[in-house]
Amino acid sequence: MLLPTTLVGSYPQPGWLIDRVKLSKQVPRVRVSDLWLVPPEQLEAAQDDATILAIHDQERAGLDIISDGEQRRESYSNRFATALEGIDSDNPGTVINRTGRAIPVPRVVGPIKRTRPVELRDLQVLRANTKHAIKATVPGPFTMGRQAQDDYYKDEEAVALAYADAVNAEIKDLFTAGADVVQIDEPWMQQHPDKARRYGLKALERALSGVTGTVAVHLCFGYAAVVHEKPSGYSFLAELDACAAQQISIEAAQPKLDLAVLQQLPSKTIILGVIDLSDMNVESPETVAARIRRALPFVAPEEIIVAPDCGMKYLPREVADGKMRAMVAGAKIVRDELTKR
Numbered sequence: 001m002l003l004p005t006t007l008v009g010s011y012p013q014p015g016w017l018i019d020r021v022k023l024s025k026q027v028p029r030v031r032v033s034d035l036w037l038v039p040p041e042q043l044e045a046a047q048d049d050a051t052i053l054a055i056h057d058q059e060r061a062g063l064d065i066i067s068d069g070e071q072r073r074e075s076y077s078n079r080f081a082t083a084l085e086g087i088d089s090d091n092p093g094t095v096i097n098r099t100g101r102a103i104p105v106p107r108v109v110g111p112i113k114r115t116r117p118v119e120l121r122d123l124q125v126l127r128a129n130t131k132h133a134i135k136a137t138v139p140g141p142f143t144m145g146r147q148a149q150d151d152y153y154k155d156e157e158a159v160a161l162a163y164a165d166a167v168n169a170e171i172k173d174l175f176t177a178g179a180d181v182v183q184i185d186e187p188w189m190q191q192h193p194d195k196a197r198r199y200g201l202k203a204l205e206r207a208l209s210g211v212t213g214t215v216a217v218h219l220c221f222g223y224a225a226v227v228h229e230k231p232s233g234y235s236f237l238a239e240l241d242a243c244a245a246q247q248i249s250i251e252a253a254q255p256k257l258d259l260a261v262l263q264q265l266p267s268k269t270i271i272l273g274v275i276d277l278s279d280m281n282v283e284s285p286e287t288v289a290a291r292i293r294r295a296l297p298f299v300a301p302e303e304i305i306v307a308p309d310c311g312m313k314y315l316p317r318e319v320a321d322g323k324m325r326a327m328v329a330g331a332k333i334v335r336d337e338l339t340k341r
Contacts, residue, residue, distance in 0.1 A: 001064060001335075002301055002302065002335050002338060002339065003292065003301060003304055003305070003306050003331045003334060003335045003338075004064035004065060004305050004306070004331075005062070005063045005064050005065070005305070005306045005307070005324075005327055005328050005331050006063055006064060006065035006066075006067070006135060006271070006305060006306075006307050007058065007063065007066075007067050007069070007135075007307060007308060007311070007312060007324075008137075008183070008218055008220075008249060008271070008273075008307050008308055008309070008310050008311050008312075009067050009069075009070050009076060009135075009137035009183060009185070009218070009311050010067075010069060010070040010073070010076060010311030010312055010313035011054045011057065011058070011067070011069030011070070011071070011311075011312050011313070011320060012069075012312060012313060012314075012315055012316065012317040012320050013050055013069075013071055013313070014050050014053065014317070016037060016038075016046075017036070017037060017038060017046055017047070017050050017071070018035050018036055018037060018074075019034075019035050019036075019037055022034075022035055023035055023074075023313075023314070024314060027075045027076075027097075027223060027226055028074045028075045028078050029075065029077065029078050029081070029092075029095075029103060029104065029105040029106065029147045029148075030078060030082060030089045030092045030104050030105065030106055031074065031078060031082050031089055032074050032078075035074055047071050047072045048125055050069070050071040051068045051069060051071045051072070051122070051125050051126065051129070052125075052129050054067075054068065054069030054071055055068070055069070055126065055129050055130050057069075057317075057320075057321055057324070058324065059130060059132065061321060061324035061325045061327075061328055062324075062325070062328035063132075063324060063328065064132065064133065065132065065133045065134065065135050065180070065181065065305070066126065066130045066132045066133070066134050066135070067126070067134070067135050067136070067137065068122050068123070068125065068126040068136070070137065070311065070313065072122055076137065076139060076185050076311060076313075077139035077143060077144060077147060077185065078106075079118065079119070080118045080119065080138060080139050080144075080166075080167075080170070081106055081139060081144045081147065081148070081163075082106055083114075083116075083118045084112050084113060084114055084115075084163075084166055085110070085111070085112070085113040085114075085115050086108060086109060086110035086111045086112040086113060086152065086162075087106045087107070087108060087109070087112065087148070088106065088107045088108075088109045089106045089107075091107060092104035092105055092106060092107060092149075093105055093106070093107040093148070093149025093151070094149060095146070095147065095148070095149060098188075098191045098222050098227060099222075099226065099227065105147050105148050105149055106147075106148045106149070107148065107149045107150075107151050108148050108149065108150045108151055108152045108153060108159060109151055109152055110152055111152070111162065112159070112162035112163055112165075112166060113162075113165075113166065114165070114166035114169050114170060117170065117173045118170060119136060119138065119170065119174065120173050120174065120177055122136070123136050123174050123177050123178065123179055124177055124178075127177065127178040127179075133180040133181070134178070134179060134180050134181075135179065135180065135181040135182070135183055135216075136174045136179045136181070136182050136183070137182070137183040137184075137185060137218075138167055138170055138171060138174070138182060138183070138184055138185070139167075139184075139185050140167065140184040140185055140186035140188075140189075140203075140204065140207070140217070141160045141161070141162075141163035141164035141166075141167050141203040141204065141206070141207050142160050142163075142186055142188060142189055142192075142195075142196060142199075142200035142203050142204065143185060143186050143187060143188040143189070144160075144163045145159040145160040145163055145203070146188040146191070146192060146195075147188070156195065156199065157198075157199040157202070157203075160199055160200065160202075160203035161199075161202070161203055161206055163203070163207075164203040164204070164206035164207040165206065165207075167184065167207040168206065168207045168208070168209055168210070168211070171184075171207065171208070171211050171213075171215070172210070172211060175211070175212070175213040179213065180213075180214065181213070181214045181215070181216055181247070182211075182213060182214075182215055182216070183215070183216040183217070183218055183247075183249065184204070184207065184215065184216070184217050184218070184245070185218045186200070186204065186217055186218065186219055187218070187219060187220045187221070187222060189219055189236045190219050190220070190221060190234055190235055190236050190237075193235040193236035196236045196239070197236070197239060201239060201240075201242070201243060204217070204243055204244075204245075205243060205244060208243070208244040208245065211244070214246050214247065215244070215245040215246060215247065216245060216246070216247035216248065216249050216271055217240060217243065217245045217247070217248055217249065218249035218250075218271070218310075219234065219236070219237060219240070219248070219249070219250060220249075220250070220251045220273075220309065220310045221251060221255060222310075223277070223310060223311065223313070223314055226314075230254060230255045231255060232255050232256060232257065232258070233255075233257065233258060233261065234250070234257075234261065237250070237261060237264065237265070238261070238264035238265065240265065240268070241264060241265045241266065241267055241268060245268070246268065246269055247268060247269040247270070247271055247305065248265055248268045248269075248270055248271065249270075249271035249273070249307065250270065250271070250272065250273055251273035251309030251310055252272060252273045252274065252291065252294075252295075252309065253273050253274050253275055253276040253291055253308075253309050254273075254276040254277065254278050254279075254309050259294050259295045259297075259298050259299075260298055262295060262298040262299050263298050268303070269303045269304070269305060270295065270299050270303060270304055270305070271305045271307045272291075272292065272295055272299075272304050272305065272306060272307065273307055273308060273309035273310065274288050274291040274292055274306055274307070274308070274309075274327060274330065275288070275307075275308035275309060275323045275326075275327055276309060277308060277309050277310055277312065277314070277315060280315075280316070280319055282319060282322035282323050282325075282326055283323060283326045283327075283330070284326060284330075285326050285329035285330040285332075285333055286330070286333065287326075287330070288306075288326050288327055288329070288330025288331070288333075289330040289331075289333040289334050291330075292304070292306060292330060292331065292334045293334060296334075301334075301338050306327060306330070306331045307327075308323065308324075308327065312324075
């Protein structure tokens with residue numbers, strides 16, 4: 001399909017599942033079990049229910065590629081990052097986040113190893129409940145390395161490469177279980193461009209070694225609910241044209257990105273952010289269409305996938321639903337224009 005639509009990954013979790021007021025104040029890097037409102041013995045079943053609701057909301061809105069909405073996660077990264085051997089989450093360390101604040105993070109206390117699939121059941125529930133194409137998301141090795149305190153390797157690159165081996169094994173299991181696309185979230189490459197150039201791309205390539213399915217890499221400036229002032233351009237983006245991933249996911253709506261930068265990614269399909277997540281007003285379909293049209297001088301329409309800027313996790317569910325529907329309608333406007341030429 002021309003201009004297919006998808007989420008970047010997350011969709012709002014129900015208020016009966018997670019404490020959305022507490023959640024709105026943080027993007028957890030360690031586990032925060034008191035966010036969940038359901039008793040531990042009932043939590044998995046409740047997360048299954050929330051996942052099925054998220055799938056159905058996406059289908060009703062008309063999306064083409066469906067995610068599980070990341071309903072089992074406290075954040076996009078901490079579920080996977082804290083499930084690995086060699087990580088101590090009970091006695092956290094600290095790092096400075098992109099807003100300049102010290103935050104608790106996992107400590108690396110031994111060799112980082114993936115001893116079991118982490119998101120496999122998430123994918124299996126998604127696959128069993130939709131006939132659409134499906135996308136799974138995993139945190140990237142560079143980003144997880146920047147979100148951890150290294151008390152073992154004493155080497156930033158070694159930490160990223162160890163995380164890359166864990167991500168590589170996870171991605172292969174997700175494709176085997178039926179994923180059509182796996183997205184790697186690497187927002188901290190934008191925050192630390194020099195280190196991303198020095199060893200981040202190497203870690204990404206290691207994470208993709210031997211992977212044969214369609215992979216997307218998502219770079220953003222941070223959740224709109226947390227990061228309010230955003231730059232108008234990426235400090236690290238063109239470098240990804242050399243990576244093995246077939247798709248690059250960017251935010252363009254809120255930062256009003258100059259889309260001429262897309263000419264620097266000539267070999268990639270672009271997952272184009274056209275929904276501003278800082279605005280609680282639902283865009284009109286024509287506003288969405290105009291944002292899509294801005295990319296057409298620089299990217300062939302066959303190489304554009306339409307998406308929100310970032311995950312919708314922090315939006316009210318009714319706002320997220322309205323924005324999805326506007327996104328689908330806006331994509332249809334441009335699709336119809338293109339097919340009538």
